[in-house]
Amino acid sequence: MPSPDDHWLDEEAGPVVRPYALIRGRTRPTGETLDLIAIITAVRGAHVDTTALDPEHLAVLRICRLPTSVAEIASDLDLPLGVVRILLGDLQDRSLVAIHHPIPPARLPDVQILKEVVDGLRRL
Amino acid sequence: MAYAASDRAAGPGRTPVTIKILIAGGFGVGKTTLVGSLTEIRPLRTEEPLSEPGAAVDRLDGVERKRTTTVALDFGRITIRENLVIYLFGTPGQDRFWFMWDELARGALGAIVMADTRRLADCFPSVDYFERRGIPFVVGVNCFDGARRYRRETVRSALDLDPEVPVVLCDARQRGTCRDALIALVEHALQVLRSRQAYAPSSGAPPRAPAAEPAP
Numbered sequence: 001m002p003s004p005d006d007h008w009l010d011e012e013a014g015p016v017v018r019p020y021a022l023i024r025g026r027t028r029p030t031g032e033t034l035d036l037i038a039i040i041t042a043v044r045g046a047h048v049d050t051t052a053l054d055p056e057h058l059a060v061l062r063i064c065r066l067p068t069s070v071a072e073i074a075s076d077l078d079l080p081l082g083v084v085r086i087l088l089g090d091l092q093d094r095s096l097v098a099i100h101h102p103i104p105p106a107r108l109p110d111v112q113i114l115k116e117v118v119d120g121l122r123r124l
Numbered sequence: 125m126a127y128a129a130s131d132r133a134a135g136p137g138r139t140p141v142t143i144k145i146l147i148a149g150g151f152g153v154g155k156t157t158l159v160g161s162l163t164e165i166r167p168l169r170t171e172e173p174l175s176e177p178g179a180a181v182d183r184l185d186g187v188e189r190k191r192t193t194t195v196a197l198d199f200g201r202i203t204i205r206e207n208l209v210i211y212l213f214g215t216p217g218q219d220r221f222w223f224m225w226d227e228l229a230r231g232a233l234g235a236i237v238m239a240d241t242r243r244l245a246d247c248f249p250s251v252d253y254f255e256r257r258g259i260p261f262v263v264g265v266n267c268f269d270g271a272r273r274y275r276r277e278t279v280r281s282a283l284d285l286d287p288e289v290p291v292v293l294c295d296a297r298q299r300g301t302c303r304d305a306l307i308a309l310v311e312h313a314l315q316v317l318r319s320r321q322a323y324a325p326s327s328g329a330p331p332r333a334p335a336a337e338p339a340p
Binding site: 033035036037038039067069071072074075078080081082100102103104105106108111113114115116117118120121122124 | 139140141142143144168169170171172173197199201202204205208209210211213227228230231232233234299303306307310311313314317318320321
């Protein structure tokens, strides 16, 4: 019998643990961490083996018919970022999504793009 | 790296350019309100369990027992044009969520640090954080009703800001003033990037600004 002190799971743990069960306890996607604002697009015409994927994988693919940021996917699916990153890693391994990494500001090909941002903000 | 898109191939109009801007400041200073005033979509939220890997264990000082808790991230979006999008992220306001800051700050263009003149010290940690990492920021002095109005120079000297750091007055509930704060930030970041590029070797390689990257 576990002692009461071992009951570190309480009702609060539910929404935390379930998503990690979903990804079979994996806590770390392979490869580098996806930025919150990396843009994910489902690869058109790719063969999707629905029997090999979980409903959450398919939900990600549905959302990403239009280019969508990692943060927005997490928010739309109401899943923690860590879980979404693992789902995306699975989809990437199957070549079902294209990932566009954000360009760090210091490596923008042309800082003039920020002038365009300023002009765009002024029109708001 | 297996990713198809090369950063170098990116350019206006073709590949998406996404820009991350942080809204920082003390707890309850109006960060979420500011994000809500500017976003074109309903403010979004993701929740991260604190026990997630990556959460630095040594930053849980003072937490007596391991507990499952979550840190919420509020964010919004502004589309400048197709393939040019700004994301605004409110930073977690409590010190125990510092580990999220490094994730948020990675690759960020800059930050608006919200300051409430009634509790000015609450924004010190944010100012410190961005200064130490060389991330451009502006200070937005939130003009709450009933808040004593201070001159911007008073706030600047109280925060011991470098002279080039803009201080703007803004009301988080009023879109126009929030937009102006954002413009001030982007213009400031533009200047900072330009001055760093001016000192970078002109080898054709993209200028690097190591100071802009958060410490590991």
